[in-house]
Amino acid sequence: MAYECLQDQELMRLLLQGNEKAFEAIYTRYAGKLYGYARKNIPTKEDCEEIIQEVFESIWLRHEDLTKVTLLEAYLFRMVKYKVIRYFQHSAVKRKYEEHFKLFESIYDSLEEFEKEPSLIQKVIEKGLAGLPDRVGQAMRLRLHENLSNEDIARRMNIKKIVVEKYIGIAKSHLRASYDNLI
Incomplete structure (x- = not known):
């Protein structure tokens, strides 16, 4: 057939x-x-x-x-x-988690001396976040505490995604500098 x-x-x-x-x-x-x-x-x-x-x-x-x-x-x-x-x-979803992982990786990789102990890391991060301008700190907290993407943060804060990206960049630089000042 x-x-x-x-x-x-x-x-x-x-x-x-x-x-x-x-x-x-x-x-x-x-x-x-x-x-x-x-x-x-x-x-x-x-x-x-x-x-x-x-x-x-x-x-x-x-x-x-x-x-x-x-x-x-x-x-x-x-x-x-x-x-x-x-x-x-x-x-x-994969991109969102990769983005979030890269953010945490960039923060935690610089915290080797604390042996990645969560309570010490959390204190360093919170101290660093306290020194940020309000809107920048808010964007970074939404990223860190609620695991939101840049797009979700932009919607929540009623700002453009590019502004969120700028805020996250500022926050990361500030957190690195805050860590460097501690050691």
């Missing part, structure tokens, strides 16, 4: 029965198109390939439950669309 000549509906009927050749035909027919669609939104080739792999893995693992899929192509593109959305959501 020439599976590549079959219509999507017939391939879906065979897939529902667990036919691997039908699955391979679906993959061959749509993998390239889906990759191109993902690639329009995601610049990294490997990430696009992973998304397409996840989509087809999901199709195979759930093939018995796909009885309501009537338009295979639309279903596959919708799956990729949602995977791309989740990719960007995950990337945003």
